[in-house]
Amino acid sequence: MTTLASGGVTSGVSAPPGGLRRIGSARWRRRNLTFDKISFFLVFLVIPVAFYVGFVVSPFVQAAYFSLTDWTGFTPAMNFIGLSNYAKLFTDSTFLQAMGNNILMAFVVPIVTLGLAMFFATLVTVGGSTRGNIKGLRNSSFYRVISFFPYVIPAIVIGLIWSQIYDPSAGLLNGILTRLGLEQFTSFAWLGDPRTARWAVMFVIIWGLVGFYMVLFIAAIKGVPAEVFEAARIDGAGRFRTAISITIPLIRENVQTAFIYIGILALDAFVYMAALEPGGGPDNTTLVMAQQLFTTAFAKGQFGYACAMGVVLAVITLAYAGLVFAVNRIFGGKSEVGE
Amino acid sequence: MDINSRPLGRRDFLRGSLAAAALAATGSLAACATSGTGTTSQSSAPAGQVSDTNPFGVKSPSTVDAVIFNGGYGIDYAEFAGKQVEAKQQGVTVKVTPTTKVAQTLQPRFVAGNPPDVIDNSGAGLIGINTIRDQLAELNDVVEAKNYEGTVIKDTLYPGVMNPGTFDGKFVVLNYALTVYALWYSASLFEQNGWTVPKTYDEMLALGAEAKGKGKYLLGWGKEAATYYQTMAIDSAIKEGGDEVRLALDNLKPGCWSLPPVQDVFNGLKKIIDAGYVKPGGAGTQFTAAQAQWSDAEQFILYPSGGWIENEMKKQTKSGFKMTGAPEPVVSSNSKMPWEALHSTAGEGYIVPSQGKNVAGGKEFLRAMLSKDAAVNFAKTKLSSTIVKGTVPPDAFGSTALQSQIKLLEGAGSNIFTHNFVDLYGMNTDQLVVWNSFLSGDSDVAKLTKGLQDITDKVAKDDSIKKVQVS
Numbered sequence: 001m002t003t004l005a006s007g008g009v010t011s012g013v014s015a016p017p018g019g020l021r022r023i024g025s026a027r028w029r030r031r032n033l034t035f036d037k038i039s040f041f042l043v044f045l046v047i048p049v050a051f052y053v054g055f056v057v058s059p060f061v062q063a064a065y066f067s068l069t070d071w072t073g074f075t076p077a078m079n080f081i082g083l084s085n086y087a088k089l090f091t092d093s094t095f096l097q098a099m100g101n102n103i104l105m106a107f108v109v110p111i112v113t114l115g116l117a118m119f120f121a122t123l124v125t126v127g128g129s130t131r132g133n134i135k136g137l138r139n140s141s142f143y144r145v146i147s148f149f150p151y152v153i154p155a156i157v158i159g160l161i162w163s164q165i166y167d168p169s170a171g172l173l174n175g176i177l178t179r180l181g182l183e184q185f186t187s188f189a190w191l192g193d194p195r196t197a198r199w200a201v202m203f204v205i206i207w208g209l210v211g212f213y214m215v216l217f218i219a220a221i222k223g224v225p226a227e228v229f230e231a232a233r234i235d236g237a238g239r240f241r242t243a244i245s246i247t248i249p250l251i252r253e254n255v256q257t258a259f260i261y262i263g264i265l266a267l268d269a270f271v272y273m274a275a276l277e278p279g280g281g282p283d284n285t286t287l288v289m290a291q292q293l294f295t296t297a298f299a300k301g302q303f304g305y306a307c308a309m310g311v312v313l314a315v316i317t318l319a320y321a322g323l324v325f326a327v328n329r330i331f332g333g334k335s336e337v338g339e
Numbered sequence: 340m341d342i343n344s345r346p347l348g349r350r351d352f353l354r355g356s357l358a359a360a361a362l363a364a365t366g367s368l369a370a371c372a373t374s375g376t377g378t379t380s381q382s383s384a385p386a387g388q389v390s391d392t393n394p395f396g397v398k399s400p401s402t403v404d405a406v407i408f409n410g411g412y413g414i415d416y417a418e419f420a421g422k423q424v425e426a427k428q429q430g431v432t433v434k435v436t437p438t439t440k441v442a443q444t445l446q447p448r449f450v451a452g453n454p455p456d457v458i459d460n461s462g463a464g465l466i467g468i469n470t471i472r473d474q475l476a477e478l479n480d481v482v483e484a485k486n487y488e489g490t491v492i493k494d495t496l497y498p499g500v501m502n503p504g505t506f507d508g509k510f511v512v513l514n515y516a517l518t519v520y521a522l523w524y525s526a527s528l529f530e531q532n533g534w535t536v537p538k539t540y541d542e543m544l545a546l547g548a549e550a551k552g553k554g555k556y557l558l559g560w561g562k563e564a565a566t567y568y569q570t571m572a573i574d575s576a577i578k579e580g581g582d583e584v585r586l587a588l589d590n591l592k593p594g595c596w597s598l599p600p601v602q603d604v605f606n607g608l609k610k611i612i613d614a615g616y617v618k619p620g621g622a623g624t625q626f627t628a629a630q631a632q633w634s635d636a637e638q639f640i641l642y643p644s645g646g647w648i649e650n651e652m653k654k655q656t657k658s659g660f661k662m663t664g665a666p667e668p669v670v671s672s673n674s675k676m677p678w679e680a681l682h683s684t685a686g687e688g689y690i691v692p693s694q695g696k697n698v699a700g701g702k703e704f705l706r707a708m709l710s711k712d713a714a715v716n717f718a719k720t721k722l723s724s725t726i727v728k729g730t731v732p733p734d735a736f737g738s739t740a741l742q743s744q745i746k747l748l749e750g751a752g753s754n755i756f757t758h759n760f761v762d763l764y765g766m767n768t769d770q771l772v773v774w775n776s777f778l779s780g781d782s783d784v785a786k787l788t789k790g791l792q793d794i795t796d797k798v799a800k801d802d803s804i805k806k807v808q809v810s
Contacts, residue, residue: 070803074449074471094769167628168620169638192562192622192775279563279771282622282779298442300765301470302803 060314066307073303085308095309098280098287099316102267105202105288106320109266110259113206114213118255120147121217122243126229134229144218151212159275162204166190166276194282201276201286205269213258220251252328259324267317270294289313387699392427394484394706395699399430403700406445408461409437411650412516412687416717417459423707424700427487431700440464449474454692456701460512461687467765468512468688469805475511476693478504481702482513487710495709497748500726503684503757506807513705514685516717517724518645519744520570521664521681526739528637528660536665538678540575540607543641543668547616556639557611559618561626564644565774566767569791571643572608574667574682576600577756581675589760589809591799596791603670605784612780622775631655634662643667645686649740650722662740664747680754681747685726760795763807769794 067085071078089095124140137143150158165172168189177185190200224247232246248255270290280287289309297306387398397403403424407417414437421433436455438444442464448454449471460466482493482501497517504512524536532553537543547557560568577585580600587595595601611617618639621629630648632638634656642648649662656662669678689708691701707713714727722738724731724745735742748755761767773790776782782790798804 072470073446074466075474076450076452163625166623167625168623169618169632170628187618187620189620189623189779192620192624192779194776194781197623279768279775282772282775282781284772295765295768298446298464299467299768301467305803 063307063310066304067311069304071304071307072301073297073306074301078304081304085305086312088305089308089312094284094287095289095292097284098289098292099312101198101284101286102269102288102313102316104198105205105266105269106263109202109205109209110262112202113209113262114255114258116206116210117213117217117258118243118248120210120214121221122239122247124214125218125221126242126247127239134226134233144215147211147214149211150208151215153208155208155271156275158204158208159272162207163191163276166200168192189282191277191286192282194285197277197281198285201272201281204276205266205272208272209262209265213262216254216258217251220254221247224250256324256328260321263320263324264317267313267320289316391485393703395480395702397428397431397697397699397703399428401431401697401700403431403433403457403697403704404455404695405433405435405457405459405701405704406438406441406455407435407459408441408465408687409439410462411647412717412721412723416713416720417708419716420704420708420713423487423710423713424703427707428703431703433700433704442466449692452694454695456691456695456697457704458690458692459515459687460690465688467763468506468690469763469807471690471692472506472509472511474692474694476691476695476698476702478510478513478691478702478705481705481709482510484702484706486706487712492706492709495728496726497683497728498753499683499755499757500685503759504688512688512690514688515708515725516647516685516687516721517683517726517744517748518647518686519664519681519683519747520574520643520645520667521743521747522571522667523642523644523648523662523664523740524640525634525637525657526661526663528640534640537641537668538666539668539672540604540611540670543607544611544614544616546641547611547614550640551616555637556618557616558641559629559632559639560621560778561624561629562622562775563771564626564629565621565771565778566761567643568608568778569761569770569774570682571667572601572604573758575604575607575669577682577758578667578676578678578680579603579670579674582756585756585758586809589758591760591764591795591806593796593799594792595795596788600670602784602788605787607668607670608777609784612778617778617780619779622779627651627655634660646723646740646744647686649738664740664743666747666750676754676756679747679750679752680756681751682757683748683751683755684757759807759809764798764804766794766798 066078068080068082069078070081070085120143124136124144126134126136128135128137128140153161164170168174168187171190173190174185174188177188190196228246228250229242232242237245268290269288273286273288273291277286278291280291290313293306293309293313296302296309387393387396387401389396403421405417405421407414414435418435421435424431424433439462441458441460441462445454445458445466449466454474460468482491482496484492486492486495500514500517501510504510504514506512522536528534529536532549534546534549537546543557550557558568573588576598577588577600580598584595584598584600586592587598588601618629618632624632630642630644630652633640633642634648634652637657646664649656652662666679666681669676689705691698691705695701708717709725709727711727711730714725714730717723717725718730718741719736722736722741724741731741731745733742735745761770770791773782773787773794777787799806
């Protein structure tokens with residue numbers, strides 16, 4: 001079964017035999033460039049690479065350079081000031097707090113979202129009746145559509161909808177809670193209380209994303225042959241055991257990708273925060289680095305300093321991706337199916 | 340399969356790609372790096388003939404590129420002024436472009452040395468004036484020129500309106516819309532209940548008890564506007580302690596938030612908060628929603644804000660509300676300035692970048708805005724006064740709020756002051772946090788003071804931030 005997960009099947013096809021390659025490269029030198037080759041290079045390589053370098057790599061490099069200057073953002077002139085922006089950054093309590101908030105979110109949001117998404121995906125695909133064919137719950141396609149709804153709404157709209165729901169005086173949430181007789185929630189500011197703000201915000205992000213990752217996992221699970229699940233069932237595995245020992249190991253690559261995607265989103269979270277907590281929340285408990293970066297650049301006119309924040313954010317994001325890879329590698333060999 | 344006719348192999352492809360990437364990398368990197376830092380010093384267009392009717396020598400034909408913040412006031416008043424310019428200066432066309440995010444939109448143009456000729460630098464996304472003030476044209480010649488009616492513009496303005504736009508002796512920002520900061524209430528509601536406007540924080544506390552009796556709160560706030568209470572607190576402290584307090588704060592002096600008048604105000608507010616007279620939940624309420632709780636639902640009865648409040652809440656104001664402004668409270672009866680003293684400043688900061696292509700045209704645009712027709716048009720359509728005097732008739736176009744603004748200005752006489760440091764150094768975002776928790780009742784005066792002092796000290800100690808000396 002390993003081949004399915006690791007893509008090993010294809011490895012035999014990709015490299016042509018040695019002799020072929022040598023003759024090929026000799027020909028390449030002699031006959032050099034035909035129109036076919038040139039146009040192919042141009043369309044599929046030069047243009048995309050130029051775009052990539054021009055619009056992705058070069059801004060990165062520039063930002064890294066600007067982070068070493070005192071550029072205000074509104075003049076052509078700037079002075080090189082070495083690493084002092086970074087020195088300032090790591091003594092800036094507000095930024096450090098934002099970083100902490102981001103890191104907390106990068107752990108809570110992916111784990112909860114993907115956990116729920118996996119749970120629902122399992123129910124919808126293989127969690128149905130234990131008799132007959134492997135199938136999902138009854139009406140599973142209906143649930144699939146419903147749960148995907150939030151993802152169709154743009155993040156900013158989700159933020160605005162929830163900021164209304166959380167409104168202390170006129171919001172739906174407090175309306176329901178007080179109607180249920182929980183008087184302590186009269187005018188309770190979910191987004192304005194340092195104890196609840198960050199959880200309220202994370203809930204919104206999770207609510208908005210579960211549907212998408214659920215559909216992603218459903219697609220992955222559908223790629224696993226039903227016989228595997230049938231075999232597991234014959235061996236007496238229950239639904240939970242099937243999910244842990246069969247489903248997750250078989251779609252590990254998808255889970256890893258999902259983790260990285262959602263982690264990057266949680267490390268950014270700018271859109272949700274702009275709608276829910278534009279000011280950084282009570283006691284800055286929901287302030288994220290991207291917000292701080294934005295204010296520093298545009299409101300305070302310190303683009304050089306803001307670029308330093310951007311570089312730190314990029315490094316953290318890379319470190320996060322590395323961590324996910326590492327964790328996957330560590331748990332990889334041990335829980336392989338079919339041993 | 341014939342080897343020779345083999346289509347492009349993977350290796351060949353990759354080898355090619357490497358070369359292409361290397362080529363592209365060096366090419367566009369170099370291009371982009373220079374485009375970010377290239378200096379272009381554009382001199383303004385050669386001037387036209389200077390005359391009494393064309394005091395800045397606008398060239399004809401030429402175009403004036405005006406970028407106007409499209410916020411509460413819209414852009415139609417600027418288009419109106421643009422038409423005036425076109426009518427007075429033959430061959431000049433004015434292009435008015437709206438924007439909602441001034442800094443984001445214009446930042447690349449400043450870097451490229453190609454800024455617009457005139458900008459309404461306002462709104463939440465404005466460019467911090469401290470960042471660009473070296474790149475702005477001085478506007479003294481605008482106010483010294485004659486308006487379209489032939490009067491020197493300076494003589495038609497309210498006193499002191501140039502102060503907030505003057506930095507280190509250079510007048511570079513023309514703030515167009517006059518704003519008074521006041522404590523707003525419904526005159527009809529107060530009349531019904533026989534309430535009087537409180538002049539001190541003790542009187543406010545007493546009024547809070549009466550309001551509570553009617554099932555209403557005294558005050559309320561929204562999370563993005565918690566610092567309206569800071570503005571009121573600063574204003575009260577300045578009235579109480581005089582210029583000494585104003586200068587300490589404006590110049591970011593150590594310990595400025597611990598000055599006795601400031602502390603007295605904070606303690607006065609704290610008593611009101613502790614008594615439960617402030618509508619809870621403001622820290623989680625969007626500010627216009629909170630303001631509607633005051634102007635529409637009448638759940639609380641006093642709201643500190645600027646004169647824009649009427650226009651902002653136009654659609655969410657109860658009929659018969661009679662929105663009226665009162666001077667912000669003082670602490671005691673022996674304050675250094677009278678209760679009637681007023682924090683008044685001008686907003687909608689117009690700037691003319693000195694690198695613009697048509698600096699003279701930008702100034703001509705301001706001249707049109709300061710002339711009678713445009714100023715009256717603004718007052719009438721926006722229910723808000725410009726810095727030009729005498730444009731609001733006694734009935735104030737039927738607006739009680741505008742009427743009371745004019746009355747407040749008259750009542751204050753020469754006791755008009757302003758302070759700039761919060762916006763100048765972009766401190767509002769950080770201060771909101773501190774004020775939200777203070778108003779929620781989660782912190783105390785000591786925490787509030789420390790929080791504000793830390794924010795102030797951080798700016799004061801940062802050498803990379805240019806300071807403006809206020810006197």
